[in-house]
Amino acid sequence: MVEAAGLDQQETPRLRELDWxxxxxxxxxxxxxxxxRLLTEISPYLRMLVARRIRDRTDVEDAVQDVLLTVHAIRHTYDPARPFAPWLxxxxxxxxVDRLRIHGRNRRREVVLDIVHEGVADPQADVVHDQRHLQAAVDDLPPAQQQALRLVKLQEMSLKEASEASGTSVAALKVNIHRALKNLQKMLSDRIMP
Incomplete structure (x- = not known):
């Protein structure tokens, strides 16, 4: 179509930009x-731009979608008196750059694990092991915290029901549950990472 109009290849991008x-x-x-029509026409162009910097095909598509969403969100900022392509x-x-930063941060945090890194070959054994640690930690809690935790969290009683069953006020139950959870968190992290 452009060649039929007698235009050379260098004028094609200018016409495309004017059209955009x-x-x-x-x-x-x-x-x-x-x-x-604009979004349909700029998508292949964006894919080409993104593919120059990002190799993973999934990340390319995600980045293109990020650009399209940003264009949509800030389309009101485009000044029609100025060229569209530089804005885009x-x-x-x-x-x-945002996607590359995210990818770089994630890659620095990721650790590749082999089967050798598995603590136990049987995942069910890990669950049993974790349950034993949790039960031992709950048993080490002070009696008031144990009771509050068992009634409200394990037996799933409401605070009112647990208050009636234990003879403890709702406020005291809340405090004991909070302290129990904090203590469990500390005890379990100490057992996992001494």
Whole structure:
């Protein structure tokens, strides 16, 4: 179509950008069809931009979606008197950098585990082991905390029911449950990481 009009290849990007600028201006005026066409046309361009920096295909698609969502969220900031492509590329670059930062942070935190790292070959044995630790920790709690924890958390009584069953006020139960959970957290973390 462009060649038939007698235009060379260098003029094609300028025409595309002009078309995108017009589509965005129409979209800002509420033209849904123009907005849909704009998003459809810029998606392959964005995919190409993103793929230059991000290799994982899933991350490329996620980054493109991030850019499209950002364009949608800030479309009102586009000035139709200015070129569209630089505005779009700026948004794309920022979303690409955001995704690379997230990926870098996640990669630094991830630890690759082999089967050798498994504590027990049988996952059910881990559950039994954890239950024993938890039961021992609950048994080590002061009696008032044990009772409050068992009634409200393990037997799933309401605070009112537990108060009547134990002869303890609701406020005292809340305090004992809070202290019990804090103590359990400390005891279990000490047992796991001495």
């Amino acid at each position: 600028s017009i589509l965005m201006a129409r979209a800002q005026d509420g033209d849904r069809e123009a907005y849909h 590329v700026t948004i794309a670059k920022r979303r690409i």
